[in-house]
Amino acid sequence: MSSQVSALKLFDLIQSHRVTDVIYVAARLGLAELLREGPKSPGELAKATGADERTLGRLLTALSTIGICARTGDGGYALTEVGACLDGSAEHSFKSWAILEAEMLSKSWSGMLETIMTGKTAAQLMGLSNSFDLMGRSPEYVDKFNAAMVELTRLVTPNVLRSYDFSGIRHLMDVGGGSGELLGPIAQQNRKLRGTVFDLPRCAEAASKHLRQIGVDDRVEFVAGDFFKTVPAVADAIILKSIIHDWDDARSVTILQNCRKALPGEGKLLLVERLMPEMPTMADEDREQALSDLNMLRGPGGLERTKGQYRELLDQSGFDLAAVYPAGRFNVMEARPR
Ligand SMILES: C[S@@+](CC[C@H](N)C(=O)[O-])C[C@H]1O[C@@H](n2cnc3c(N)ncnc32)[C@H](O)[C@@H]1O
Numbered sequence: 001m002s003s004q005v006s007a008l009k010l011f012d013l014i015q016s017h018r019v020t021d022v023i024y025v026a027a028r029l030g031l032a033e034l035l036r037e038g039p040k041s042p043g044e045l046a047k048a049t050g051a052d053e054r055t056l057g058r059l060l061t062a063l064s065t066i067g068i069c070a071r072t073g074d075g076g077y078a079l080t081e082v083g084a085c086l087d088g089s090a091e092h093s094f095k096s097w098a099i100l101e102a103e104m105l106s107k108s109w110s111g112m113l114e115t116i117m118t119g120k121t122a123a124q125l126m127g128l129s130n131s132f133d134l135m136g137r138s139p140e141y142v143d144k145f146n147a148a149m150v151e152l153t154r155l156v157t158p159n160v161l162r163s164y165d166f167s168g169i170r171h172l173m174d175v176g177g178g179s180g181e182l183l184g185p186i187a188q189q190n191r192k193l194r195g196t197v198f199d200l201p202r203c204a205e206a207a208s209k210h211l212r213q214i215g216v217d218d219r220v221e222f223v224a225g226d227f228f229k230t231v232p233a234v235a236d237a238i239i240l241k242s243i244i245h246d247w248d249d250a251r252s253v254t255i256l257q258n259c260r261k262a263l264p265g266e267g268k269l270l271l272v273e274r275l276m277p278e279m280p281t282m283a284d285e286d287r288e289q290a291l292s293d294l295n296m297l298r299g300p301g302g303l304e305r306t307k308g309q310y311r312e313l314l315d316q317s318g319f320d321l322a323a324v325y326p327a328g329r330f331n332v333m334e335a336r337p338r
Contacts, residue, residue, distance in 0.1 A: 017106060022062045023086065024102035027095050029056075032079055032086035035069065039078040092155055096147035104141060105295065112298055121301040131300045132200070142202055146178055153181040153241060159328035160241075160272060166190050169268070173198055173235035175227055175259060176243040179206040180220060182272070183239070187216040195220035196234055198227070227255045231262040238263060241272035241330075245292075246300040249313060256317030263337055269319055271333040276304040285329055307333075 026032065029049045034040060042060055046053035060077050063069045068083035079087075088095040108122050115121065123131040135141050166172065166186050170193070174183040177197035187195050195216070197207050201224040211217040223232055228251065231238070238259045244252045259269055276293065280286040289304050296302035305313070310333055311321045319335035 019066055020098075020102050020106055022059065022066065023068065023098050025059055026063055026068060026083075027086055027098040030088075031060075031063070031069070032083055032090075032095070033088065035077065035079040035083070036087055039072045039076040041074075041076045045077070094151055096144065096151050100144050100148035104144060105299075108298055109295075112294065115298045122298055124301070136200075136202065139202075146203065146206065149178055149242070150181045153178070156241075156272070156328060156330050157182055157185050159330065160332060161185060161189055163325040163327040164270070164332045164334075166193065169193060169237040171195065171235040172237045172239060173232070173262075175199075175231055175238055175240045175255070177207070177239075177241075178203055179210045180216075180222070181210070182241050183220060184211060184214045184216055186239075187220050188214060193219065196232070197222045198225055198231065200224065200226070227258055229258075231255075231258040233262040235262070235267070236264060237268040237270065239270040239272065244271055244302070244310075244313070245273050245296055245304055246302040248301050248303070249316075252302070252313055253317050256314065256319065260318040260337055265337055267337060269314075269335040269337075271310065271314075271335070272327070272330055273310070273333065274304060274330050275310070275324075276306045278306055278308075288329070 029051060031045065031049070034045055034048050040048075042057040043053055045051070045060070046056045049056065060069060063083070064071050064077065067080055068086065069077045069079055072078050084090055085092050085094050086098065087093060111122055111125070114125060118125065121131055123129070123134040126134065128134050135145060160182065167190055169190070172183065172186060172193055173196040174180065175198045177183050177199055180195075180197040183195045183197050187193050197203075197211070197220065199207065199222070204222050204224055207222040208217070211220050211222065223234075225232065227243075240255075240259070243255065247255065256269070263269065274289055274292065276289055277286055280290050293304040296304060307321075307324060314321050314335045318338050320338050321333060322336050323334045325332040325334070
């Protein structure tokens with residue numbers, strides 16, 4: 001039996017994409033940057049952004065109802081702590097993710113019905129087997145995607161560094177390591193460690209620049225390649241963050257077997273992933289994981305796996321799962337070659 005309360009709850013859920021778009025407009029206008037130094041009136045913000053003052057006032061009202069900013073006594077607006085994370089220069093910024101979500105993901109998600117009916121990714125429905133190839137056709141999409149991944153990885157890296165001891169590793173290779181956002185800080189914390197960031201050629205420039213900027217380019221280099229073909233045998237440990245969840249089991253096994261071939265018998269494989277709970281609840285992190293699972297389904301064709309499913313995948317690829325170290329919402333799964 002439905003009640004009015006239940007109907008209104010559903011009504012709210014149905015409209016949740018509006019929240020994404022309100023945050024997106026704020027990100028595009030740079031409102032968080034403009035409010036960084038203190039509160040401003042809608043008039044001042046309109047002048048700085050070139051927006052219409054009255055409509056901007058209505059956007060600010062909406063932003064205040066979702067906790068991005070708060071109205072001050074004199075009719076101005078101040079940033080909240082949550083809103084401060086929309087500032088592109090914030091330590092924990094999600095500005096690029098706001099842009100990725102609104103400009104790319106929500107557009108792709110509008111085709112979710114077709115994916116659920118066919119089991120095919122957006123790329124497969126367009127006749128392509130690999131969504132990263134599809135993204136590669138538009139360099140501006142690649143840049144937006146990579147910038148958003150950097151933000152997520154930057155947020156998670158301190159948890160990874162706290163949860164796992166990298167000190168016994170001589171040479172660590174980050175397979176699918178993007179611009180080195182994870183490997184860079186690991187090398188900064190472990191001064192003797194050498195490193196290799198392995199990714200598609202299109203990541204070379206950003207990675208070299210980043211590794212130079214954070215002062216580890218004398219020990220960490222970028223190597224371009226395709227992890228479906230081969231992975232260079234240079235490291236005693238390989239780390240993969242947010243890689244295996246991108247791919248279905250067959251492609252994941254190919255990547256993991258290539259890592260197995262590249263590692264010495266006593267080497268280590270580290271997977272940094274979120275784990276799907278056996279029984280997802282309505283908790284925030286379970287919802288995030290279940291929605292990420294659908295994002296993988298529509299996007300690259302992967303899935304969010306339980307610990308048991310990772311164990312099985314590793315087993316099929318010649319590894320034994322040795323330990324799982326929780327790292328915030330992520331986990332570091334350590335596996336050993338069998
Ligand atoms: C989801 S992102 C994760 C990036 C990074 N590990 C992180 O967590 O920030 C997936 C990465 O895999 C890389 N990638 C995709 N296909 C690849 C391939 N065939 N060979 C090597 N890298 C690939 C992408 O360029 C991208 O950097």
